[in-house]
Amino acid sequence: GNNACTVTGPAFTAVFNGDGKKITGFNPVVKLKEGTTFGLFAILKDATVKNVELNGTFNVEAEGTADAGMLVGTAFHSTISNVKINGKIVSAGTTSSKRFAVGGLCGFIFAGSENEVTGTSLIENCTTNADVEMLGGTNVANGAGGSMYGGIAGFATTPNADAAHRVTIKGCVNNGNMNTNLGRCSGILATANAGTTLEDCTNNGDQVNKNNNGRLGNVVCNVSNYCHLKNCVNNGDLDATVSGYK
Numbered sequence: 001g002n003n004a005c006t007v008t009g010p011a012f013t014a015v016f017n018g019d020g021k022k023i024t025g026f027n028p029v030v031k032l033k034e035g036t037t038f039g040l041f042a043i044l045k046d047a048t049v050k051n052v053e054l055n056g057t058f059n060v061e062a063e064g065t066a067d068a069g070m071l072v073g074t075a076f077h078s079t080i081s082n083v084k085i086n087g088k089i090v091s092a093g094t095t096s097s098k099r100f101a102v103g104g105l106c107g108f109i110f111a112g113s114e115n116e117v118t119g120t121s122l123i124e125n126c127t128t129n130a131d132v133e134m135l136g137g138t139n140v141a142n143g144a145g146g147s148m149y150g151g152i153a154g155f156a157t158t159p160n161a162d163a164a165h166r167v168t169i170k171g172c173v174n175n176g177n178m179n180t181n182l183g184r185c186s187g188i189l190a191t192a193n194a195g196t197t198l199e200d201c202t203n204n205g206d207q208v209n210k211n212n213n214g215r216l217g218n219v220v221c222n223v224s225n226y227c228h229l230k231n232c233v234n235n236g237d238l239d240a241t242v243s244g245y246k
């Protein structure tokens with residue numbers, strides 16, 4: 001449940017510079033099958049996406065291991081910078097017992113290239129203004145194989161966690177509120193699995209979570225080996241409500 005998907009179709013491998021332009025009317029409704037990923041850019045590989053604003057309503061669910069984000073589904077050894085997400089994210093979760101990682105910006109970000117253990121990935125100076133209504137479906141586990149949401153990214157990891165092989169999320173802000181039933185939900189990153197740095201990030205969104213066995217946090221939910229948190233701020237409320245008990 002900790003590995004990124006295997007690329008079987010064409011990935012975006014170039015530089016996309018939006019030059020400050022806005023993309024509007026991005027309103028996909030998708031149900032992802034086992035081993036798939038979805039976003040405006042489904043897969044980034046050794047690529048850069050920057051300087052663009054994306055507006056719309058994203059409705060996504062899954063029936064197997066899947067990753068999804070409004071901008072990027074899965075990123076390998078790539079950079080995402082100066083991107084703004086506006087709108088709404090809705091999900092009924094997954095019918096599988098496998099990982100379903102959803103991000104306001106990016107679903108799954110991996111430091112190495114596909115099947116490689118070298119390299120870094122970076123998300124910097126990005127903002128999510130999308131309110132979220134997401135259920136876990138039949139998978140509300142709080143582990144790496146559960147349903148999860150992060151305002152910036154759902155899942156970040158590297159198989160070789162050291163200074164040369166890292167995912168860095170820096171200078172990012174979430175302003176979206178989260179109404180969920182998830183084992184992991186956070187304004188910035190749900191799962192910092194390994195080799196991840198969060199730096200100068202701010203969550204301003206409130207979270208209401210009805211999960212009765214979750215790992216919840218408004219900046220990050222789970223911090224694993226070789227992870228660093230630096231100068232991060234939470235300004236949002238977190239309300240964990242279970243069966244009427246508050």
